[in-house]
Amino acid sequence: MQILTVAERVISQIFRDKRTIAMMFLAPLFVLFLLSTILGSSSDDVTIGTVDVPSAFADTLASKTETQSFKTEAEGMDAINDQRIEALITYQNGQPEILIEGGDVSKNAAALQVIQETLITIQGQQATATNTKLSETVKQLQQRLTELTNQTFDAPSPVVPPTAKPDIQFLYGSPDAELFDQIAPALMGFFIFLFVFIIAGVSFLRERSSGTLERTLATPLKRSSIVFGYFVGFFLFVTIQTILIQLFIVNVLNVTQEGNYFLLLFVNLLTASVALSLGLLLSSFSRTEFQLIQFIPLAIVPQIFFSGLFDLTDAPTWVEVINRLMPLTYAADALQNIMIRGAGFTDIWIDLIVLTGFMTLFVLLNMRALKKQRPV
Amino acid sequence: MIDVTHYSQTFGKRTVLSDVQFSIGQGEIVGLIGPSGSGKTTLIKSLIGLQQPTTGTIMVLGTKQPSLAQAENIGYMAQSDALYEDLTARGNLRYFGKLYGLKKARLRARIETVLEFVDLKKDADRPIHQFSGGMKRRLSLAIALIHEPSLLLLDEPTVGIDPALKKTFWHEFEQLRQSGVTVLVTTHVMDEAERCDRLLLIQHGRLIEAGTPDDLIQRFGSIDEAFIQKERV
Numbered sequence: 072m073q074i075l076t077v078a079e080r081v082i083s084q085i086f087r088d089k090r091t092i093a094m095m096f097l098a099p100l101f102v103l104f105l106l107s108t109i110l111g112s113s114s115d116d117v118t119i120g121t122v123d124v125p126s127a128f129a130d131t132l133a134s135k136t137e138t139q140s141f142k143t144e145a146e147g148m149d150a151i152n153d154q155r156i157e158a159l160i161t162y163q164n165g166q167p168e169i170l171i172e173g174g175d176v177s178k179n180a181a182a183l184q185v186i187q188e189t190l191i192t193i194q195g196q197q198a199t200a201t202n203t204k205l206s207e208t209v210k211q212l213q214q215r216l217t218e219l220t221n222q223t224f225d226a227p228s229p230v231v232p233p234t235a236k237p238d239i240q241f242l243y244g245s246p247d248a249e250l251f252d253q254i255a256p257a258l259m260g261f262f263i264f265l266f267v268f269i270i271a272g273v274s275f276l277r278e279r280s281s282g283t284l285e286r287t288l289a290t291p292l293k294r295s296s297i298v299f300g301y302f303v304g305f306f307l308f309v310t311i312q313t314i315l316i317q318l319f320i321v322n323v324l325n326v327t328q329e330g331n332y333f334l335l336l337f338v339n340l341l342t343a344s345v346a347l348s349l350g351l352l353l354s355s356f357s358r359t360e361f362q363l364i365q366f367i368p369l370a371i372v373p374q375i376f377f378s379g380l381f382d383l384t385d386a387p388t389w390v391e392v393i394n395r396l397m398p399l400t401y402a403a404d405a406l407q408n409i410m411i412r413g414a415g416f417t418d419i420w421i422d423l424i425v426l427t428g429f430m431t432l433f434v435l436l437n438m439r440a441l442k443k444q445r446p447v
Numbered sequence: 448m449i450d451v452t453h454y455s456q457t458f459g460k461r462t463v464l465s466d467v468q469f470s471i472g473q474g475e476i477v478g479l480i481g482p483s484g485s486g487k488t489t490l491i492k493s494l495i496g497l498q499q500p501t502t503g504t505i506m507v508l509g510t511k512q513p514s515l516a517q518a519e520n521i522g523y524m525a526q527s528d529a530l531y532e533d534l535t536a537r538g539n540l541r542y543f544g545k546l547y548g549l550k551k552a553r554l555r556a557r558i559e560t561v562l563e564f565v566d567l568k569k570d571a572d573r574p575i576h577q578f579s580g581g582m583k584r585r586l587s588l589a590i591a592l593i594h595e596p597s598l599l600l601l602d603e604p605t606v607g608i609d610p611a612l613k614k615t616f617w618h619e620f621e622q623l624r625q626s627g628v629t630v631l632v633t634t635h636v637m638d639e640a641e642r643c644d645r646l647l648l649i650q651h652g653r654l655i656e657a658g659t660p661d662d663l664i665q666r667f668g669s670i671d672e673a674f675i676q677k678e679r680v
């Protein structure tokens with residue numbers, strides 16, 4: 072009962088602060104929209120310059136990307152220096168020589184891929200041509216043999232190299248899934264973490280400095296009830312936030328969502344609980360709101376690096392250790408597995424247990440910190 | 448009601464109160480006086496159970512403090528108004544009333560009664576950040592009274608309140624005393640000290656039973672002198 076009384080008060084306080092409400096609900100949508108647009112607008116279209124290349128090569132290349140042919144190598148060099156083309160191909164003694172511009176990582180990769188594809192196609196064509204020639208020669212020889220000896224000779228037909236395309240299928244997701252689909256779930260977790268941390272932390276700090284915390288603790292309220300009251304109050308906002316973000320990224324930004332919405336909500340509530348208990352805890356180490364905000368670059372921002380945005384397979388051990396210590400690592404993992412791979416409870420239970428562990432630890436530390444305010 | 452024996456309070460190396468000893472019976476209005484920084488608020492906080500006494504025992508209503516058990520029998524008015532600024536007066540009263548365990552009908556009735564008493568009826572639905580200092584003070588008193596406690600601990604309740612309302616306050620305190628409520632009130636103001644049944648004076652970390660206001664005046668000439676002539680204590 073006392074928990075609900077505290078929750079009700081927390082809720083009505085936040086609802087009276089219209090700007091906080093707007094920030095909490097609209098800011099994540101705006102940032103997600105912005106990021107989705109930015110990631111969607113980077114193009115991998117490349118222009119490749121050629122100087123005096125065989126026509127078969129030039130045709131194949133032109134069928135794959137935009138090309139520009141130059142009369143002299145010097146002209147080509149000018150173009151690549153001005154970044155009008157991403158790569159320049161010249162032929163020396165029948166061998167292609169490739170010069171890559173090298174300034175834009177993703178475009179260079181795209182250029183390399185196109186060139187390699189072209190070379191493979193050309194080789195395939197050459198092989199087929201050789202094969203055809205070979206078969207014809209064999210056939211002619213057979214005919215000659217029949218004419219000369221009246222004997223038929225069975226020659227094995229030449230081996231044709233397999234040119235069949237590999238059949239590629241996606242276990243999860245689809246070929247047109249973009250980077251944004253991968254980071255959207257993690258970002259959702261990050262926003263919930265950030266907003267709950269800031270709003271809960273600042274509210275609690277204000278209670279501490281205005282004396283309302285002490286006044287509340289002078290009533291028969293149990294220390295734990297105030298912490299759990301905050302939990303329940305913030306659950307309402309996190310639920311609304313989750314619904315809004317989900318509706319937005321699935322329907323407007325067309326992000327893949329394969330999983331169960333209730334499980335997703337559950338993970339978000341758990342993430343929020345961790346953020347909330349951390350916010351309350353760090354607020355007891357701060358005298359002012361300014362000091363609390365100073366924790367953000369240290370405690371919150373690095374978490375975004377570990378939320379699945381970057382692949383950490385080759386990261387040094389100490390980074391891996393930090394990774395394991397960040398609550399958002401587990402939240403992001405669970406959210407990504409639910410949304411991209413349609414994971415169920417049994418697939419992500421380890422993440423959930425770790426998050427619960429963080430929450431329990433922070434809550435216990437909070438109780439200890441509150442003991443200073445009310446020993447019993 | 449209150450029994451304090453050999454109580455001392457230390458913050459770090461600083462001893463604020465040492466070997467404090469006194470008791471207060473039911474239905475008394477006791478004034479706690481002493482210079483600024485002498486430890487009045489510290490003593491009140493220990494009586495509620497907001498801090499652990501460094502040594503000694505504090506018994507309130509038969510329970511050793513700190514405890515949660517007696518919180519619902521104590522009405523507390525902190526020195527600085529601890530109010531939720533973005534809630535209304537009614538919202539604050541509802542919140543604290545519920546925490547003290549008041550149920551629907553009684554809660555509603557009590558809210559109206561205390562609002563009436565502190566003369567905040569017509570401002571009851573305004574948010575606190577629009578309130579004047581005196582209005583906040585009155586609301587704090589209303590919160591202290593909401594659950595009809597049998598012990599009132601009031602830390603400078605009349606700071607920033609106009610003389611007319613101050614009079615009503617003291618009239619109410621005396622009425623509460625008639626119904627058996629015990630009141631411990633800290634004050635710097637002499638006319639208030641004179642209205643107490645008994646005075647406790649804190650000086651140099653010691654608490655002195657100063658007896659009735661008349662006793663104090665006999666001893667020091669006037670209550671003001673009691674503050675000034677520290678050396679005679």
Ligand SMILES: Nc1ncnc2c1ncn2[C@@H]1O[C@H](COP(=O)(O)OP(=O)(O)OP(=O)(O)O)[C@@H](O)[C@H]1O
Pocket residue numbers: 458461463481482483484485486487488489490526
């Ligand atoms: N939590 C604390 N930590 C350290 N020192 C404290 C703490 N609380 C109070 N003190 C010190 O104890 C002394 C007594 O403070 P207290 O607030 O009890 O004074 P007071 O008698 O209420 O004064 P005033 O009349 O100005 O309200 C002060 O010197 C104060 O600095």
Ligand SMILES: [Mg+2]
Pocket residue numbers: 487488489526602
């Ligand atoms: Mg004081």
